[in-house]
Amino acid sequence: MIFDVITIFPEMLDSPLSEGLLKKAQERGLLQVRVHNLRDYAEEPHRKTDDYPFGGGGGMIMKLDPMARAIEDLRALPPPAHTLLLSPQGPPFTQDRARGLSREARVILVCGRYEGVDERVRERFVDEEISIGDYVLTGGELPSLVVMDATARMIPGVLGCARSAEEDSFSVPLLDYPQYTRPETFRGLSVPSVLLSGDHEAIRQWRRQETLRRTAERRPDLLRRAELTEEDKTWLEEQRLGGPSAAEE
Numbered sequence: 631m632i633f634d635v636i637t638i639f640p641e642m643l644d645s646p647l648s649e650g651l652l653k654k655a656q657e658r659g660l661l662q663v664r665v666h667n668l669r670d671y672a673e674e675p676h677r678k679t680d681d682y683p684f685g686g687g688g689g690m691i692m693k694l695d696p697m698a699r700a701i702e703d704l705r706a707l708p709p710p711a712h713t714l715l716l717s718p719q720g721p722p723f724t725q726d727r728a729r730g731l732s733r734e735a736r737v738i739l740v741c742g743r744y745e746g747v748d749e750r751v752r753e754r755f756v757d758e759e760i761s762i763g764d765y766v767l768t769g770g771e772l773p774s775l776v777v778m779d780a781t782a783r784m785i786p787g788v789l790g791c792a793r794s795a796e797e798d799s800f801s802v803p804l805l806d807y808p809q810y811t812r813p814e815t816f817r818g819l820s821v822p823s824v825l826l827s828g829d830h831e832a833i834r835q836w837r838r839q840e841t842l843r844r845t846a847e848r849r850p851d852l853l854r855r856a857e858l859t860e861e862d863k864t865w866l867e868e869q870r871l872g873g874p875s876a877a878e879e
């Protein structure tokens with residue numbers, strides 16, 4: 631999968647892309663990230679990428695013409711690309727959307743700055759907007775890294791162990807169960823004994839119950855969307871954690 635990122639601060643992406651799984655995925659040819667400097671598409675002599683807002687008001691707006699040229703140039707390349715504008719006004723980015731994007735051959739990520747981009751970019755030059763949350767950042771570079779990181783994990787072969795992606799929080803709308811590693815005891819803090827028991831069925835059951843408990847306590851809204859077995863529902867009722875119907879109330 632290929633990501634083409636359009637930004638005025640290409641170097642902001644360097645370090646996160648050259649560490650850990652994102653680096654390995656690129657080395658193994660599973661992922662390619664190409665970062666494009668928007669200034670290369672701006673007109674001489676000043677190569678300006680921003681200008682004052684029509685109608686007045688504070689702050690600067692990212693200019694339409696360099697963005698349009700950059701997007702059109704990149705779209706003309708093979709393979710076909712899905713173009714995405716990072717924006718706090720877009721629908722929230724989710725695990726489902728990451729999975730969907732991972733099936734695209736190529737995604738162009740457009741990073742805004744300042745007071746945002748000229749509205750005509752949104753209207754004519756992108757396929758979709760995505761927000762990474764209900765807060766405003768100074769630019770689209772960190773959101774683009776978030777989108778690339780979450781999406782890359784979904785590309786087959788990127789994670790060492792495919793099961794871990796399936797069991798992550800939000801893979802199904804439930805939170806992940808708690809995990810422990812050595813030592814067994816540290817300053818009086820012990821690992822739940824069932825995890826040391828070697829009893830696979832007991833461990834499976836404990837993990838499922840902890841997943842349900844966490845989700846009920848922390849994110850009851852997710853339980854409403856989860857596919858629960860009869861065993862799950864009975865356990866939730868026994869624990870008085872409420873099932874999906876309680877979360878709806």
Ligand code: SAM
Pocket residue numbers: 715716717718719740741742743744745746747760761762763764765766767768769770771773
């Ligand atoms: N004035 C804009 C508004 O209120 O919608 C905010 C502009 S923000 C300061 C500058 C750029 O940062 C945006 O164009 C976008 O690319 C990026 N950005 C900021 N917060 C974001 C978020 N939560 N999700 C995705 N992108 C974001």
